[in-house]
Amino acid sequence: MKPTLQKLQQQLEQTSKELNLFSAGDRLKIGDKHLPDSVAVLDFWTPADGSRVMDIGTGGGLPGLALALSHPKTSFTLVDAREKKVRAVRDMAEELGLENVRTVAGRFEELARETKYREQFDVVTARAVASLPLLLEYAAGFLKVGGSLYAWKGPDYETELKQAKIAQAELGLVYKESFAYELPGAEARVILRFEKTKKLHPAYPRRTGVPSSNPLVSK
Numbered sequence: 319m320k321p322t323l324q325k326l327q328q329q330l331e332q333t334s335k336e337l338n339l340f341s342a343g344d345r346l347k348i349g350d351k352h353l354p355d356s357v358a359v360l361d362f363w364t365p366a367d368g369s370r371v372m373d374i375g376t377g378g379g380l381p382g383l384a385l386a387l388s389h390p391k392t393s394f395t396l397v398d399a400r401e402k403k404v405r406a407v408r409d410m411a412e413e414l415g416l417e418n419v420r421t422v423a424g425r426f427e428e429l430a431r432e433t434k435y436r437e438q439f440d441v442v443t444a445r446a447v448a449s450l451p452l453l454l455e456y457a458a459g460f461l462k463v464g465g466s467l468y469a470w471k472g473p474d475y476e477t478e479l480k481q482a483k484i485a486q487a488e489l490g491l492v493y494k495e496s497f498a499y500e501l502p503g504a505e506a507r508v509i510l511r512f513e514k515t516k517k518l519h520p521a522y523p524r525r526t527g528v529p530s531s532n533p534l535v536s537k
């Protein structure tokens with residue numbers, strides 16, 4: 319039987335209770351907020367059959383698991399530094415029978431230096447992972463030229479976008495458009511799309527910890 323978002327919700331709630339994947343407050347909002355927010359991107363983007371998507375900073379598995387469930391012919395690689403979370407996400411994917419999901423534990427700065435991950439993905443997704451200048455450096459390491467980053471943000475993203483001007487130019491990851499929507503309860507949300515326009519300079523991403531301590535921020 320095809321797995322459903324409802325089954326995923328049950329799994330996330332159960333696993334989260336056992337392993338603290340989400341805070342107690344967030345656990346109560348999985349069905350009303352986190353799952354609808356995760357799949358909202360599908361109103362603006364249809365994952366192509368046979369394409370490769372990387373969900374960076376997947377944490378407890380969002381948005382990666384929800385998107386993989388909706389698009390079984392697209393390959394999803396879910397990545398996070400926290401091994402315990404990655405193991406839990408792998409177990410949930412197995413339980414749901416999601417053959418299109420791979421999980422990887424590691425730091426983005428290191429994985430993006432491995433040829434099997436560097437500039438290999440058509441799309442990168444990132445929800446609640448980092449401020450834009452930092453996020454662009456992480457995502458640029460994994461995206462193919464021509465690929466897109468979808469970044470989930472709140473409605474006050476303009477300041478972050480201004481701060482990400484240098485990062486966009488330096489990394490060749492250029493802002494293209496924003497998609498605004500509302501969650502149940504009228505919470506305003508925005509997903510930003512960036513396009514990778516040139517090959518990444520070998521100096522990027524910088525070594526572990528450097529992007530976060532010294533982000534490419536425009537003043």
Ligand code: SAM
Nearest residue numbers: 375376377380398399400424425426445446447
């Ligand atoms: N995307 C999930 C969601 O929407 O519920 C979880 C977001 S959680 C707030 C951010 C995650 O990014 C954390 O699990 C953290 O371990 C991961 N992360 C942040 N920086 C990272 C890095 N440099 N390398 C690997 N993982 C990182």
